[in-house]
Amino acid sequence: xxxxxxxxxxxxxxxxxxxxxxxxxxxxxxxxxxxxxxxxxxxxxxxxxxxxxxxxxxxxxxxxxxxxxxxxxxxxxxxxxxxxxxxxxxxxxxxxxxxxxxxxxxxxxxxxxxxxxxxxxxxxxxxxxxxxxxxxxxxxxxxxxxxxxxxxxxxxxxxxxxxxxxxxxxxxxxxxxxxxxxxxxxxxxxxxxxxxxxxxxxxxxxxxxxxxxxxxxxxxxxxxxxxxxx
Amino acid sequence: xxxxxxxxxxxxxxxxxxxxxxxxxxxxxxxxxxxxxxxxxxxxxxxxxxxxxxxxxxxxxxxxxxxxxxxxxxxxxxxxxxxxxxxxxxxxxxxxxxxxxxxxxxxxxxxxxxxxxxxxxxxxxxxxxxxxxxxxxxxxxxxxxxxxxxxxxxxxxxxxxxxxxxxxxx
Numbered sequence: 001x002x003x004x005x006x007x008x009x010x011x012x013x014x015x016x017x018x019x020x021x022x023x024x025x026x027x028x029x030x031x032x033x034x035x036x037x038x039x040x041x042x043x044x045x046x047x048x049x050x051x052x053x054x055x056x057x058x059x060x061x062x063x064x065x066x067x068x069x070x071x072x073x074x075x076x077x078x079x080x081x082x083x084x085x086x087x088x089x090x091x092x093x094x095x096x097x098x099x100x101x102x103x104x105x106x107x108x109x110x111x112x113x114x115x116x117x118x119x120x121x122x123x124x125x126x127x128x129x130x131x132x133x134x135x136x137x138x139x140x141x142x143x144x145x146x147x148x149x150x151x152x153x154x155x156x157x158x159x160x161x162x163x164x165x166x167x168x169x170x171x172x173x174x175x176x177x178x179x180x181x182x183x184x185x186x187x188x189x190x191x192x193x194x195x196x197x198x199x200x201x202x203x204x205x206x207x208x209x210x211x212x213x214x215x216x217x218x219x220x221x222x223x224x225x226x227x228x229x230x
Numbered sequence: 231x232x233x234x235x236x237x238x239x240x241x242x243x244x245x246x247x248x249x250x251x252x253x254x255x256x257x258x259x260x261x262x263x264x265x266x267x268x269x270x271x272x273x274x275x276x277x278x279x280x281x282x283x284x285x286x287x288x289x290x291x292x293x294x295x296x297x298x299x300x301x302x303x304x305x306x307x308x309x310x311x312x313x314x315x316x317x318x319x320x321x322x323x324x325x326x327x328x329x330x331x332x333x334x335x336x337x338x339x340x341x342x343x344x345x346x347x348x349x350x351x352x353x354x355x356x357x358x359x360x361x362x363x364x365x366x367x368x369x370x371x372x373x374x375x376x377x378x379x380x381x382x383x384x385x386x387x388x389x390x391x392x393x394x395x396x397x398x399x400x
Binding site: 032 | 234235236239241248290303333335338343346360397399400
């Protein structure tokens with residue numbers, strides 16, 4: 001595959017002063033663009049047996065239903081040519097409806113939900129589509145500055161078809177009033193690139209009286225994939 | 231130049247519940263005779279260890295050897311309280327190729343970083359097409375050094391004088 005330069009402002013600024021941890025963790029030198037055939041062309045393939053039905057339904061891991069608003073998140077993963085990224089692993093993780101992660105170091109004074117661990121994984125289908133059922137995550141404070149509250153989000157990790165397509169990002173919910181105050185979201189300079197991280201209400205995938213649908217499409221880097229689907 | 235791609239965001243401090251399944255599978259260790267162990271520490275720009283980072287290694291040469299495993303040729307490791315990580319790989323590198331391609335994640339790192347790690351005594355190192363593209367003064371940041379016990383040591387520096395060379399692919 002071919003990996004063009006990313007337009008300025010599409011990726012976050014690696015040192016974004018309002019997000020304090022970036023000051024000592026963001027690399028200062030621009031990445032070195034190299035010709036390296038292996039990560040751009042060799043397929044990364046994982047066993048389909050890695051994913052079971054429960055992995056697609058984050059509300060199914062406890063003895064009963066978790067608290068919160070049940071939602072369905074779905075979308076399509078494509079490359080820059082619009083070709084589907086097929087049979088590719090996708091991981092998601094998130095906090096619960098009260099804004100608390102299932103993690104020993106999350107000290108936010110909000111309740112854990114024994115029926116919700118906030119973890120899922122799935123493969124895209126032959127059309128690049130994915131779908132999972134979950135609970136709408138809550139906002140939570142994170143101590144970066146006074147009144148620092150993260151907008152509600154779901155973390156996404158995608159492997160693509162070749163290593164150079166690997167992506168970790170966060171899916172937000174459109175029109176969240178916390179966007180304006182969040183240094184992580186605001187670390188992306190380009191308005192349109194920021195806006196693309198928001199999921200939109202999707203009545204087409206809303207399940208009757210069961211759960212509202214949200215749509216989040218993803219475009220991974222890379223063009224000129226071979227017709228084999230790589 | 232590209233436009234419509236989906237941007238990146240940090241993994242944050244709490245991916246462990248979601249990511250540990252692959253870290254556990256990675257502890258199955260190496261297959262066959264080509265065992266390579268690389269250990270090191272992930273540092274920030276102040277020289278402090280990064281205790282909530284993640285190192286992923288992909289070794290295409292190992293994928294055929296590990297074809298019966300769920301994640302052939304792939305490893306994932308969370309850094310420990312002292313920033314330490316350890317990778318056990320199944321295959322010796324192809325001549326001139328790194329022993330593993332690396333993806334690196336951390337809280338405070340708004341986009342994952344790619345790099346590669348070479349073994350100091352690997353055949354073909356001097357003729358590596360990848361290393362030839364890296365400024366000579368910074369090549370050492372991608373080379374793991376052999377230890378007395380036969381394993382390799384490789385530290386990663388997110389920032390500072392010894393900042394690791396991070397890569398973007400064409």
